[in-house]
Amino acid sequence: xxxxxxxxxxxxxxxxxxxxxxxxxxxxxxxxxxxxxxxxxxxxxxxxxxxxxxxxxxxxxxxxxxxxxxxxxxxxxxxxxxxxxxxxxxxxxxxxxxxxxxxxxxxxxxxxxxxxxxxxxxxxxxxxxxxxxxxxxxxxxxxxxxxxxxxxxxxxxxxxxxxxxxxxxxxxxxxxxxxxxxxxxxxxxxxxxxxxxxxxxxxxxxxxxxxxxxxxxxxxxxxxxxxxxxxxxxxxxxxxxxxxxxxxxxxxxxxxxxxxxxxxxxxxxxxxxxxxxxxxxxxxxxxxxxxxxxxxxxxxxxxxxxxxxxxxxxxx
Amino acid sequence: xxxxxxxxxxxxxxxxxxxxxxxxxxxxxxxxxxxxxxxxxxxxxxxxxxxxxxxxxxxxxxxxxxxxxxxxxxxxxxxxxxxxxxxxxxxxxxxxxxxxxxxxxxxxxxxxxxxxxxxxxxxxxxxxxxxxxxxxxxxxxxxxxxxxxxxxxxxxxxxxxxxxxxxxxxxxxxxxxxxxxxxxxxxxxxxxxxxxxxxxxxxxxxxxxxxxxxxxxxxxxxxxxxxxxxxxxxxxxxxxxxxxxxxxxxxxxxxxxxxxxxxxxxxxxxxxxxxxxxxxxxxxxxxxxxxxxxxxxxxxxxxxxxxxx
Numbered sequence: 001x002x003x004x005x006x007x008x009x010x011x012x013x014x015x016x017x018x019x020x021x022x023x024x025x026x027x028x029x030x031x032x033x034x035x036x037x038x039x040x041x042x043x044x045x046x047x048x049x050x051x052x053x054x055x056x057x058x059x060x061x062x063x064x065x066x067x068x069x070x071x072x073x074x075x076x077x078x079x080x081x082x083x084x085x086x087x088x089x090x091x092x093x094x095x096x097x098x099x100x101x102x103x104x105x106x107x108x109x110x111x112x113x114x115x116x117x118x119x120x121x122x123x124x125x126x127x128x129x130x131x132x133x134x135x136x137x138x139x140x141x142x143x144x145x146x147x148x149x150x151x152x153x154x155x156x157x158x159x160x161x162x163x164x165x166x167x168x169x170x171x172x173x174x175x176x177x178x179x180x181x182x183x184x185x186x187x188x189x190x191x192x193x194x195x196x197x198x199x200x201x202x203x204x205x206x207x208x209x210x211x212x213x214x215x216x217x218x219x220x221x222x223x224x225x226x227x228x229x230x231x232x233x234x235x236x237x238x239x240x241x242x243x244x245x246x247x248x249x250x251x252x253x254x255x256x257x258x259x260x261x262x263x264x265x266x267x268x269x270x271x272x273x274x275x276x277x278x279x280x281x282x283x284x285x286x287x288x289x290x291x292x293x294x295x296x297x298x299x300x301x302x303x304x305x306x307x308x309x310x311x312x313x314x315x316x
Numbered sequence: 317x318x319x320x321x322x323x324x325x326x327x328x329x330x331x332x333x334x335x336x337x338x339x340x341x342x343x344x345x346x347x348x349x350x351x352x353x354x355x356x357x358x359x360x361x362x363x364x365x366x367x368x369x370x371x372x373x374x375x376x377x378x379x380x381x382x383x384x385x386x387x388x389x390x391x392x393x394x395x396x397x398x399x400x401x402x403x404x405x406x407x408x409x410x411x412x413x414x415x416x417x418x419x420x421x422x423x424x425x426x427x428x429x430x431x432x433x434x435x436x437x438x439x440x441x442x443x444x445x446x447x448x449x450x451x452x453x454x455x456x457x458x459x460x461x462x463x464x465x466x467x468x469x470x471x472x473x474x475x476x477x478x479x480x481x482x483x484x485x486x487x488x489x490x491x492x493x494x495x496x497x498x499x500x501x502x503x504x505x506x507x508x509x510x511x512x513x514x515x516x517x518x519x520x521x522x523x524x525x526x527x528x529x530x531x532x533x534x535x536x537x538x539x540x541x542x543x544x545x546x547x548x549x550x551x552x553x554x555x556x557x558x559x560x561x562x563x564x565x566x567x568x569x570x571x572x573x574x575x576x577x578x579x580x581x582x583x584x585x586x587x588x589x590x591x592x593x594x595x596x597x598x599x600x601x602x603x604x605x606x607x608x609x610x611x612x613x614x615x616x617x618x619x620x621x622x623x624x625x
Contacts, residue, residue, distance in 0.1 A: 148330050148334070151331045152335050157603060160596050164342050254569070269465075273570075277473055291457040
């Protein structure tokens with residue numbers, strides 16, 4: 001048996017040795033990240049796909065409701081002679097009090113709910129994430145001031161605050177004003193979560209390492225701290241989209257949300273109350289549409305939360 | 317513990333003034349002259365207007381008016397609505413009714429939510445667990461006012477079990493169904509929180525230790541699992557109070573209950589801005605105080621909070 005003691009080895013000069021060879025990392029393998037791991041976990045669950053398909057359908061309906069119906073939700077397509085008529089061929093959900101096709105109204109109502117939900121969520125998340133990140137990263141007096149400011153807004157329950165604002169600005173009863181109002185009272189929640197995440201990730205070794213390499217504070221925040229603190233913010237954003245949609249419906253029901261002539265689920269549910277004895281189906285369909293939409297986002301939030309939490313992944 | 321309470325009270329002060337000022341400023345952004353609105357088509361003599369402006373301090377700068385108002389709040393005087401009734405009197409009339417409704421609702425969500433959540437968490441994956449999860453998801457995704465309509469329709473109109481609206485005296489028994497409606501969303505959330513937290517704690521080391529040293533199952537569940545599982549539930553209760561207040565507006569509106577929420581509901585419907593704002597301001601104050609209480613309760617349940625810096 002030949003001893004391998006004398007086998008000649010070739011060792012490249014150190015300056016020519018690729019780093020990959022030194023620590024035996026497969027350079028061709030795609031770098032794994034929290035997001036990639038989370039996605040790998042998510043795509044194996046049927047719940048993810050149910051939620052995603054539903055959300056895609058809802059978004060398409062909101063963008064082009066005319067694709068699924070030939071009628072108008074209000075005006076010319078309504079026929080008072082058909083007021084409260086039960087479902088018939090081509091009108092699967094029946095007619096409302098004004099004789100408008102309920103199916104069409106639900107399709108067109110998707111847009112207002114989704115616009116309010118999306119705009120409010122995007123605004124609240126942006127404001128909250130920026131403020132939370134600055135407060136958590138820079139600390140000191142800036143943190144104190146910003147956190148107390150957040151506490152003030154946090155002390156006013158979102159819908160209560162929105163009731164007052166919408167009461168005060170009757171000229172602003174439209175989807176965008178409503179969304180901005182909801183975001184104004186909703187951002188502190190995101191800010192608190194972001195601040196907490198930034199506080200823990202700014203002490204991570206990779207941040208110290210990049211500081212040691214001479215990366216500036218601001219660049220460190222943007223390149224390393226923020227991306228590593230976003231996970232809980234994404235989860236809360238998905239969940240709050242659902243709650244903002246419910247808030248819009250509640251405010252519309254109270255009469256301080258979208259104006260009564262708007263085609264929206266909240267307005268339709270509110271109108272259905274008056275005729276609930278004769279036509280309970282008028283309550284059921286918009287409420288079901290709302291519930292399915294809210295549920296899709298809530299459950300997606302749950303799935304994302306589970307996927308981003310290695311402990312939860314291990315438990316399953 | 318005393319030190320903790322003191323610190324929390326100090327933290328509350330800026331938030332209290334900030335939040336009340338914010339709401340007060342919103343009233344001021346309200347368009348239109350309130351006095352003109354008071355008299356309608358027949359404006360009184362300028363001297364009378366001056367007199368009223370002076371009486372309501374409308375001739376002073378906003379910040380002075382705010383300080384006067386907040387000074388009154390500390391003396392229990394929340395000002396006068398523009399219809400002449402003191403806000404505190406309207407509040408005193410409405411408050412006991414809402415208090416009864418809230419007590420019932422909290423009882424329902426606490427008892428049913430925690431018990432079913434505990435049961436579901438202990439038997440994770442069972443029929444009851446899956447059933448409870450499904451029902452709670454349904455309750456969370458459907459807005460309170462829809463649940464209210466459905467309850468009113470089923471119990472009141474279809475089965476004639478309850479009156480569709482609550483009488484003005486609002487006795488306890490008439491408030492049961494409205495309280496269930498009010499509690500529904502929070503009940504579902506508490507159930508899910510308790511379930512998740514119990515399911516996590518069942519496998520915890522301290523539970524194994526408790527079982528290993530020979531404690532009975534009843535004691536292990538009641539003292540070791542439940543107390544530790546309740547911590548997230550108590551945290552939730554704080555933010556949940558805000559939902560309950562909005563829920564009270566909706567529920568009391570639907571069942572025509574003459575409580576705090578019902579007053580706000582009717583004021584919103586009739587566009588009575590001042591009443592809306594003063595009542596919401598009081599609700600926010602209650603919300604802040606209740607949150608302080610929840611924080612203290614949290615510190616009692618979890619000693620780690622008390623001793624943290």
